[in-house]
Amino acid sequence: MSCSRRHFIAGMGAVIFMTGPVNRTLAQTMSINGIRYGMVYDETRCIGCTACMDACREVNKVPEGVSRLNIIRSGPTGEFPEAKYQFYRHSCQHCDNPPCVDVCPTGASYKDAATGIVDVNPDRCVGCQYCIAACPYRVRFIHPVRKTADKCNFCRDTNLAQGKLPACVESCPTKALTFGNLDDPNSEIVKLIENRTTYRAKVHLGTEPKMYRIPSKHGEIKG
Amino acid sequence: MSSAFHFESLVWDWPIAIYLFLIGVSAGMTTIAVFLKRRVLVDGASRDGIIKATAIIAPLAVIVGLVILIFHLTRPWTFWHLMIFYSPTSVMSMGVMLFQVYMLVLLAWLAVLFRQEIASFLEQRFKAFRWINGIISVLARFERVLEPLMIFLAVALGAYTGFLLSALKTYPMLNNPVLPVLFLFSGISSGAAAAVLFGITWFKQPIDSPSVHFVHQIEKPVVLFELFLLLALFVGLFFGGGQREAAAIAAIGGGFWSNVFWFGVIGLGILLPLIMSMVCSKRVQHSKSYMIAVACMGLSGILLLRFFILYAGQMTVA
Ligand code: SF4
Ligand code: SF4
Numbered sequence: 001m002s003c004s005r006r007h008f009i010a011g012m013g014a015v016i017f018m019t020g021p022v023n024r025t026l027a028q029t030m031s032i033n034g035i036r037y038g039m040v041y042d043e044t045r046c047i048g049c050t051a052c053m054d055a056c057r058e059v060n061k062v063p064e065g066v067s068r069l070n071i072i073r074s075g076p077t078g079e080f081p082e083a084k085y086q087f088y089r090h091s092c093q094h095c096d097n098p099p100c101v102d103v104c105p106t107g108a109s110y111k112d113a114a115t116g117i118v119d120v121n122p123d124r125c126v127g128c129q130y131c132i133a134a135c136p137y138r139v140r141f142i143h144p145v146r147k148t149a150d151k152c153n154f155c156r157d158t159n160l161a162q163g164k165l166p167a168c169v170e171s172c173p174t175k176a177l178t179f180g181n182l183d184d185p186n187s188e189i190v191k192l193i194e195n196r197t198t199y200r201a202k203v204h205l206g207t208e209p210k211m212y213r214i215p216s217k218h219g220e221i222k223g
Numbered sequence: 224m225s226s227a228f229h230f231e232s233l234v235w236d237w238p239i240a241i242y243l244f245l246i247g248v249s250a251g252m253t254t255i256a257v258f259l260k261r262r263v264l265v266d267g268a269s270r271d272g273i274i275k276a277t278a279i280i281a282p283l284a285v286i287v288g289l290v291i292l293i294f295h296l297t298r299p300w301t302f303w304h305l306m307i308f309y310s311p312t313s314v315m316s317m318g319v320m321l322f323q324v325y326m327l328v329l330l331a332w333l334a335v336l337f338r339q340e341i342a343s344f345l346e347q348r349f350k351a352f353r354w355i356n357g358i359i360s361v362l363a364r365f366e367r368v369l370e371p372l373m374i375f376l377a378v379a380l381g382a383y384t385g386f387l388l389s390a391l392k393t394y395p396m397l398n399n400p401v402l403p404v405l406f407l408f409s410g411i412s413s414g415a416a417a418a419v420l421f422g423i424t425w426f427k428q429p430i431d432s433p434s435v436h437f438v439h440q441i442e443k444p445v446v447l448f449e450l451f452l453l454l455a456l457f458v459g460l461f462f463g464g465g466q467r468e469a470a471a472i473a474a475i476g477g478g479f480w481s482n483v484f485w486f487g488v489i490g491l492g493i494l495l496p497l498i499m500s501m502v503c504s505k506r507v508q509h510s511k512s513y514m515i516a517v518a519c520m521g522l523s524g525i526l527l528l529r530f531f532i533l534y535a536g537q538m539t540v541a
Contacts, residue, residue: 105316106308127297133234
């Protein structure tokens with residue numbers, strides 16, 4: 001009997017090896033406490049002041065040369081004085097099905113089961129950069145000081161740990177950012193998603209991003 | 224895009240291409256050597272030049288490849304994390320496990336193969352280590368199991384490097400089921416080239432011996448299949464539309480990496496040796512310098528293929 005069990009385990013190993021990263025551990029899909037944080041970025045409200053970028057750098061001690069958050073301006077569409085710019089938030093999407101976590105060989109990249117936040121444990125990271133290549137949203141980088149993979153973690157270890165909202169949300173002068181629990185039907189974020197038209201970037205890849213966007217009224221949506 | 228070797232979407236650079244090449248050579252050589260021993264040599268395999276070349280190059284290529292990989296980490300001295308923390312969803316993590324088993328089985332298989340040589344060597348020089356012979360004779364009892372296991376592991380290793388890249392959803396050209404098969408077969412063809420090259424130069428294996436003939440025989444069908452796989456890869460991308468199509472055009476429709484592909488991979492690595500085998504006389508083809516030249520072309524072609532796939536593959540993002 002022990003022999004057949006060994007065969008089973010070996011067989012499973014072979015199956016996992018041959019099929020690649022398709023199966024996921026329970027902890028990655030399960031939401032404990034019913035908390036699954038997400039964010040809405042309202043492109044119609046964003047004025048591109050980059051206060052969020054500065055606040056993120058300050059609160060999370062992000063060194064020069066790299067960034068966890070970028071506001072990308074495109075446009076203008078139309079002629080002055082009617083010229084309109086479009087803004088796009090470039091940061092971790094906190095995918096529900098994160099390819100960066102699937103590929104990480106050491107478990108350094110993980111999805112926190114209690115909050116749904118995708119985070120990096122720098123002590124375990126070897127810096128293979130597999131996650132950087134695997135993230136289709138191109139938001140990861142090697143932290144120049146720690147030499148480990150890094151990216152936005154919704155201020156999980158800074159503001160959130162102190163009971164505050166993420167730094168970008170706190171600092172936004174136009175309230176373009178809404179952070180909250182996607183699993184709570186009464187939360188502000190869920191109501192917003194129910195009542196406005198939103199889109200998410202690259203949904204066709206099956207990554208299930210938790211960054212929702214309210215499209216700007218001008219120009220084309222390029223998810 | 225700034226240059227062929229530095230562009231925004233590039234994450235893994237040239238050391239990875241060399242690593243992919245070396246692993247392919249090792250996996251290919253081992254696969255061929257096991258078949259060679261079973262089909263052609265049967266006994267006395269340890270006196271064959273091609274087997275001797277495999278005994279040295281196959282483990283060495285893996286060791287050098289892994290050292291390159293370790294120093295490519297941003298934190299090389301934490302590499303041991305890879306060996307204690309495993310993640311079943313990560314192709315790389317499963318690969319680390321595979322490497323360990325592959326090396327163990329390869330060393331065991333070689334020890335059994337060279338058991339007489341090892342025994343007489345220990346007898347003459349290191350009498351204190353004679354207990355090693357005992358271990359080898361225990362291993363020798365499993366020779367019948369070791370060989371198929373060795374082939375399985377070598378094939379898995381050859382395909383592994385392809386799976387490593389095909390797991391990347393970011394890049395449509397890499398996120399492709401053809402890649403593991405392509406890497407396996409190009410690895411086998413590089414293994415055959417390395418076996419002939421080192422077998423006849425370092426180990427003075429006569430070029431008209433049955434073993435050189437055997438390796439030579441597999442080369443052509445493998446190369447033709449490789450050509451077909453490349454066709455399948457790009458036709459699949461073209462018909463895939465969207466970013467897949469864009470990736471294919473960016474890769475082979477012009478520019479630096481497109482030239483590497485058409486002139487290096489296809490021209491030098493595949494077509495030129497095929498044409499030479501058609502136009503050169505039998506006498507020329509059976510000369511040592513011809514064989515060395517063809518083996519070098521094959522190896523360069525596969526090395527360039529690894530560079531091409533890695534760089535061109537990362538040019539286009541999904
Ligand atoms: S956006 Fe990138 S880094 Fe963030 S969870 Fe998704 S794959 Fe991972
Ligand atoms: S760089 Fe670090 S976090 Fe990213 S995959 Fe490698 S070990 Fe994991």
